[in-house]
Amino acid sequence: MNTHMTETKKPVRVWVDGCFDMMHYGHANALRQAKAMGDVLVVGVHSDAEITKNKGPPVMREEERYAAVAACKWADQVVPNAPYNTTVEILREYNIDFCVHGDDITTMADGTDCYQAVKDAGLYRECKRTQGVSTTELVGRMLLMTRNHHKRRMSAGASSLSSFNSEDLGSFSSGARRTTVSHFLPTSKRIVQFSEGREPSETDKVVYVDGTFDLFHVGHIEFLKRAKELGDFLVVGVHDDQTVNAIKGANHPLMNLHERALSVLACRYVDEVIIGAPYSVTEDVLNKEYNVQVVAHGNTPSEPELDGSDPYELAKQRGLYVEIENPNSTITTRGIIDRIIENRFVYEERQRRKTAKAALEAEQEAQEKEKKVSV
Numbered sequence: 459m460n461t462h463m464t465e466t467k468k469p470v471r472v473w474v475d476g477c478f479d480m481m482h483y484g485h486a487n488a489l490r491q492a493k494a495m496g497d498v499l500v501v502g503v504h505s506d507a508e509i510t511k512n513k514g515p516p517v518m519r520e521e522e523r524y525a526a527v528a529a530c531k532w533a534d535q536v537v538p539n540a541p542y543n544t545t546v547e548i549l550r551e552y553n554i555d556f557c558v559h560g561d562d563i564t565t566m567a568d569g570t571d572c573y574q575a576v577k578d579a580g581l582y583r584e585c586k587r588t589q590g591v592s593t594t595e596l597v598g599r600m601l602l603m604t605r606n607h608h609k610r611r612m613s614a615g616a617s618s619l620s621s622f623n624s625e626d627l628g629s630f631s632s633g634a635r636r637t638t639v640s641h642f643l644p645t646s647k648r649i650v651q652f653s654e655g656r657e658p659s660e661t662d663k664v665v666y667v668d669g670t671f672d673l674f675h676v677g678h679i680e681f682l683k684r685a686k687e688l689g690d691f692l693v694v695g696v697h698d699d700q701t702v703n704a705i706k707g708a709n710h711p712l713m714n715l716h717e718r719a720l721s722v723l724a725c726r727y728v729d730e731v732i733i734g735a736p737y738s739v740t741e742d743v744l745n746k747e748y749n750v751q752v753v754a755h756g757n758t759p760s761e762p763e764l765d766g767s768d769p770y771e772l773a774k775q776r777g778l779y780v781e782i783e784n785p786n787s788t789i790t791t792r793g794i795i796d797r798i799i800e801n802r803f804v805y806e807e808r809q810r811r812k813t814a815k816a817a818l819e820a821e822q823e824a825q826e827k828e829k830k831v832s833v
Contacts, residue, residue: 470495473549473557475502475540477509479516480596480673480794481526483652483717484588486724490651491585492558493532500552501533502540512542514811515804517597517797522676522789529679531726543572546579560587562819569818591717594813596673597805599712600798649716652723654730658691658748665752666743668695668735670702672711672791674721677784684782685754686727693748694722695735705737705761712795738769744776756784 474492478485478501493499503524509516516523520538528536541548544557557576561584564572576582658664667685671678671694686692696719702711711718719733735743744750753773763769773779798805 469497471498471500471552471554472496473500473502473544473552473554474559475504475544475557477504477513477516477593478523478527479509479518479593480675481518481523481530482591482593482596482674482713483720483724484591486530486532486652486721487588487648488558488560488585489530489532490724495558495583495585496555498534499532500535500537500554501527502537502544502548503527504542505539508539508542514807515801517593517794517805518675518789525676526679529676529683529726530724532724544576546575546581549576549581554581556581556583558583558585560585562587562823564819596712597798600795601802601805648720649723652720656729658729662691663689663752664691664693664748664750665689665754666693666695666739666748666750667754668697668739670706670711670791671696671718671722672702672713673794674718674725675789675791675794677789679725679727680785681756681782682722682725682727688752688754688780691729691748692727693730693732693750694728695732695743696722697737698734701737704764738763738767738771739773741772744772744778751778752780753778754780754782757781758784
């Protein structure tokens with residue numbers, strides 16, 4: 459066999475585009491599936507202006523959305539200001555073999571299919587849409603809140619509604635209990651799909667951080683990036699829903715434990731996640747699974763344990779505790795919620811438009827299926 463005749467296989471370049479507003483595990487799962495279809499994943503992200511024109515104002519600003527997509531471990535390249543209507547020309551410009559989208563219809567403001575041109579050109583493939591989550595659904599969870607409600611902290615053992623007054627209950631109506639209810643059904647398969655499966659080597663410095671990581675955003679990403687720079691292997695503890703609820707208040711967290719864990723696992727700086735980690739850093743956290751050499755936390759004050767103790771007391775005693783400078787520009791989970799609450803009427807109108815549009819798209823999809831069956 460002549461080794462000189464061996465050809466180098468051209469990498470398959472795959473395109474995915476979207477808004478990626480409030481980047482969640484559903485977005486990450488789409489990117490994971492698309493990356494599995496090829497070798498290089500190029501992700502086009504729409505501008506604020508394009509999104510506003512076609513579906514209403516985004517929650518996250520375009521720079522925040524570009525950064526969130528870039529931090530996803532399955533994205534190889536991000537294309538800012540990608541056209542809302544996916545064209546054959548944009549695929550050719552980036553030397554793309556085909557584009558991938560979920561198995562739901564996406565339309566322009568005038569109702570036309572955003573992917574019709576690439577479908578006609580034979581450059582379109584589908585992946586399975588992740589059920590139970592969407593940006594629209596997350597915005598809906600936040601619209602059922604009031605800002606005063608978020609300022610209250612629950613007392614230990616309080617029920618999820620005990621700190622409401624009658625005004626709050628009037629604001630929430632029947633939606634109060636739905637704000638933390640997710641339609642997501644966690645499976646071991648999904649967690650395995652998101653996991654790297656890499657173990658630290660004997661020489662790797664293991665870093666541990668923990669938190670809620672609710673509505674995973676660029677502030678979390680920047681924190682995790684800085685934490686990873688402190689060592690070689692980053693383990694992230696994600697607190698369970700009951701703990702977060704007791705520490706932070708009646709309507710936290712907005713996303714359940716497994717939703718939050720998957721968002722963290724999708725981040726390129728994270729090597730492993732402890733699902734349902736204790737609020738305080740314990741002996742088990744430090745030594746049972748990994749030999750943790752650094753415990754990091756942001757330089758903002760952390761909420762104490764329910765008994766008033768410092769959750770990082772043991773790490774500080776062992777000389778393992780390091781504070782990470784929090785950049786002033788980063789958004790917070792509270793900041794995202796405030797954006798929704800402060801622009802409540804704008805987003806309520808967006809929700810109405812999205813609901814009507816979704817109904818129309820579902821009707822179009824049903825008609826297309828009927829046509830296929832009758833052919």
